[in-house]
Amino acid sequence: LRRTLAVLVALVALTAACGDDDPAEPSGAPTTSTPTSSPTASSSTTTSSTSTSTTTATSTSTTTSMRAAAVSTTTPARPALASVRIGLVRAGVFDQPLDLKWCAGHAHPLVAEKGGRIRRLDGRQVLDLTGSVSNGGEQGLLGIACSPDGRFLYVDYTDRNGDERLDEYPLPASDVLDRRAARNLLTIPDPAPNHNGGGLLFGPDGKLWYALGDGGGAGDQYDNGQNRNTLLGKLVRIDPRPAAGRPYSSPADNPFARGGGRPEIAIYGLRNPWRFSFDRATGDLWIGDVGQGRVEEIDRLPAGRILGANLGWPYFEGTHRYRSGSPPAGAIGPVFQYGRDQGQAVVGGYVYRGGAIPALRGAYVYTDTYQPSLRAIVVESGRVTQFRDLGVRVPGLVASFAEGPSGELYVLSLSGGIYRIDRR
Ligand SMILES: [Ca+2]
Secondary structure (H helix, E strand, O other), X not given: OHHHHHHHHHHHHHOOOOHHHOOOOOXXXXXXXXXXXXXXXXXXXXXXXXXXXXXXXXXXXOXXXXXXXXXXXXXXXXXXXXXXXXXXXXXXXXXXXXXXXXXXXXXXXXXXXXXOEEEEOOOOEEEEOOOOEOOOOOOOEEEEEEOOOOOEEEEXXXXXXXXXXXXXXXXOOOOOOOHHHOEXXXXXXXXXXXXXXXXXXXXXXXOEEEEEOOOOOOOXXXXXXXXXXXXOOEEEEEEOXXXXXXXXXXXXXXXXXXXXXXXXXXXXXXXXXXXXXXXXXXXXXXXXXXXXXXXXXXXXXXXXXXXXXXXXXXXXXXXXXXXXXXXXXXXXXXXXXXXXXHOOOEEEEEEOOOOOOHHHOOOEEEEEOOOOEEEEEEEEOOEEEEEEEEEEEOOOOEEEEEEOOOOOEEEEEOOOEEEEEEEO
């Protein structure tokens, strides 16, 4: 019964995950209906025949005034998606797991449950924030990240006021966190319950990166995407330790560190960058930015061309114009996008760098909450050269991916399952 309830809660909660049923959606805005069929009603493919009718790479459909994301670094591996054969190996069952992270020096990875609990993968509870977390819709305990030295755990969640909060906890050898030791770094007023972002991780630069949605409602009604004076609609990049009497500091190479906007901002023009990752081999940044009503967007920023990027929301939704008026100069378009035939809430994943599935090495793996078949793209010289539905459907609705210490990938279902992606 509990599992059934959890699934129902997840279904209800995530119908708001894309912009389509935003309560404040203006009439006449592009919309699609909430999916009414069971997630399992869609076909599970075992071939690469999934429709690509609305799948486009920016290189072939770039709207005027957007430049292609990339001039690219050549990746060492050459994946061969057509020969990839994978399956799922269950690694655990949790209550709406949203994040899974390994911490240096700690044997057991940690799982964040949407409702506010953090557990080790072996099930042991290490923190209970259920009394502090709002858990409606897209709200909840949304992300965790371990400091590179394994001494601190960072936690982001929607608080009881509906605002987004980032806290630090000392991470002891026992893994059990002391609530009283929490140190608040950021509390970001959030005007609406949707579009909260939540992705949290340390980049290859050793900085803490934190994704925040545009605040919510629909159509960026609060005008946050291009507003450099708010952290909403941004990827934030900070040194999270106290410095100069402040709870954290902003790196001097952040684009607005010396003025022109909030110094914490790394990237702007985002709608709801729910999940993002860095390619551990190249340092490229990948973002799954959930679309408004037309396309789901995957952005790739090559290492060295990340800081200060403007991804164009709300003037662009993917490569399509969205808000009228003069778009920002130099807005960067997605490397890949897909339409409503393939889903309505992209879940950004990782570039696979593990050892178990050689043909997948170097490909970016992602999915969609509502059509959770695992998919992959290969980008070479800034262009998508391979796309494939990998023929594995994840049970339930999918929320997140995770990357293990050796580069193996995991996928987390809101129905509870955490699965390792393995060769079949
Ligand atoms: Ca919000």
